[in-house]
Amino acid sequence: MLRRALLAALILLVCGTALPLASAQELPIDLDVDYASFLYDANETLLELYLSVGAASLEYVHDGEKYVASVPLTMTLRPVAASAPEGASTTPVFDEETTLQFAVTDTSALDDGLYFVEQFRTVTAPGEYSLDLVVPTDAALERPELRLSLDVTVPMYAPSDQAMVSGVTLSSGIQQAEEVEARFYKNGLVITPNPKGMYGxxxxxxxxxxxxxxxxxxxxxxxxxxxxxxxxxxxxRPIEAFQRRTTRVVRAPDVIVGAFDVSELPSGSYFLRFAFLNDNNEALAEQGKKFFVFNPGIERETVAMDEGFETSLYAVMSEEEVEDNLQHARVLATQQELSQLGRLRDIDAKREYLAAFWQRRDTDSDPSVNSARREFYERLRYAEERYATPFEPSWETGRG
Incomplete structure (x- = not known):
């Protein structure tokens, strides 16, 4: 089945950003997985799976002039039973065992910022899937079993009168390519994926x-x-100096490639967002992708606030941002505040509610900073980086 489904498997050792925390290192193997989907034909969608394996987390065997590490891996992609129509099959799209092999010439130079990258391509029907990866126990290496699961949404991109956007591939580098057989080749480019989504x-x-x-x-x-x-x-809302508005010729499809320099962004979690606008500045389609930045030498600026800061902050927020902030406020709200929130209908009333909500909780003597709000969003940012899932915000998970 894999021979039909698997179009390509590509391996590359790349240099990236080392994680600041030990969460990945606590696993038997430093393994991360990501995905993106693209138009294939009228009935199926192209699904790209991206894997990264930390080079320093592997055990190597000397083999001539190189050192080789082997990682047995089982990959299973199956429809999610809860979202499948009654009577629909939940048989895996593919369920195969393979062995990943990686070779280096010198193990002494390996560190947490080096990782191997693999890419798998398959075509499948649109729907909700679960991707399960299993690295079995290795008694000889005293390595316990590793299991990872990822919810995968595969949209239908069949031709229609509606604009749609593919998934987003985060990359550690994109270059022009002349050879179709080049690693990570796509539409005349070599696109090296970054499954970790870590930059800085x-x-x-x-x-x-x-x-x-x-x-x-x-x-x-x-x-x-x-x-x-x-x-x-x-x-x-966009971060100042990290937004671009460009005029593009209408194409079918239109391929968008680019890069942002985030070397001066403070450490934290961010979204890369795309909005496709018509002549009336109305959004035809939107897409986004979460990524992380680790810049230990960059300090986050403290925003100075005047007396009306909270009012002015929410006054410039879009309705979507206000609704998001109301959901955040529910985490701390009292029963009386929740009851009041349930009666709000007007957007201005919601803005005033949020301003008063945080002003009540700002009990310190420093008028320039709302410490309660700042502490809450620092905690939320911490939870987002670790516990958020593609379908569930961090504050709605058991650990967030």
Missing amino acids: EGQGRVFYYVEAYGLPAAVEAEQYTLLTYISESNLP
Whole structure:
């Protein structure tokens, strides 16, 4: 089955940003997985799976002029039973065992910032899937079993009169390519995936690849506007100096490639966002991808506040941002505050509610900083980095 489904498996050793925490190192193997989906045909979608394996987390055997590490791996992609129509099959799309092999010439130079990257491509019907990866126990290496699971959503990108956006491939580097057989080749490019989504120290640029479909049917003009920007994970508005608005020719599909320099961003979790706009500045389609930055030498700026800061902060927020902040406030709200929140209908009333909510909790003597709000969002940022899932915010998970 894998021979039919697996179009490519590619391996590369790349240099990236070492994780600041030991969470990945506590696993038997430093293994991360990510994915993106793209248009294939009218019935199926192309799914790309990205794996990274920490080079320093492996055991190597001397083999001539090189050192070799082997990792047996079982990959299973199956429809999610809860979302499948009654009577639909939950038989795996593929369920295969393989052995990943990695070779280096010198193990003494391996550190936490080096990792191997693999890419697998398959075509499958749209739907909700669960991807399970299992590295079995190795008694000889005293390595316990490792299991990872990832929820995978595969959209239908079939031709329609609606603009749609593919998944986003986060990359550690994108280059022009002439050879179709080149590693990670796609549409004339070599796109080296970054499954960890970690940037900053050692990997200061976030490269990205994304495709847009259905624009000719959705846009009457010959051009459209693409807004690309970075936002903090808890605030969807663009960060100053990290947004671009470009005019592009309508194509089918349109391939978007670019990069942002994040070497001066403070450590934290962020979103890379795309908005495809028509002549009226209305969003035809939107897409986003979460990534992380580790820059230990960059301090996060403290925003100075005047007396009306909370009011002005929420006054400039979009309705979507206000609703997100109301969901955050529910975590701390009293029963009386929840009851009041349930009666709010007007957007201005919601803004005033949020301003008063945080002002009541700012009990210190420093008028320049709302310490309660700042502490809450620092904790939320910490939880987002560790516990958020593609379908569940961190504060709604058991650990967040």
